[in-house]
Amino acid sequence: MKKALLLCVCQGTCPSFKDMNTMEILNRIRREKLVDMVALHPQLCADDGDIFLASFLKDHDITHFFVAGCDYSMQRKMFRDAIENSGFDKSRHYGADIRNMNTDQATDAIKKLISETK
Numbered sequence: 001m002k003k004a005l006l007l008c009v010c011q012g013t014c015p016s017f018k019d020m021n022t023m024e025i026l027n028r029i030r031r032e033k034l035v036d037m038v039a040l041h042p043q044l045c046a047d048d049g050d051i052f053l054a055s056f057l058k059d060h061d062i063t064h065f066f067v068a069g070c071d072y073s074m075q076r077k078m079f080r081d082a083i084e085n086s087g088f089d090k091s092r093h094y095g096a097d098i099r100n101m102n103t104d105q106a107t108d109a110i111k112k113l114i115s116e117t118k
């Protein structure tokens, strides 16, 4: 059983992410061992993001797939093809909208999502 967290930040240029330290967020989650793996991606909804996602989900025996970035309903639409192509169970994808948050707020939102997920 592996839990994975990806942080996606709209290329790092979107003002919605300007008040957070993304590496610090990932380090906090890592230090508390809340998931088994973390990664930062600049744009999961781009074509190469699709390729990355499909490969990542297919090859890593992931049971819980957390994405912190934009709204969960947007994530579901944008990742639909990649998740289908990977054969991953889409009901195991969980999303946190961390836009317009600072480091502490985004960390708390991710922790809440993880703690509420069975």
Ligand code: SF4
Residues within 6 Å of the ligand: 008, 009, 010, 011, 042, 043, 044, 045, 046, 069, 070, 071, 074, 075, 078
């Ligand atoms: S998946 Fe969401 S957070 Fe990531 S680049 Fe696309 S719109 Fe931005």
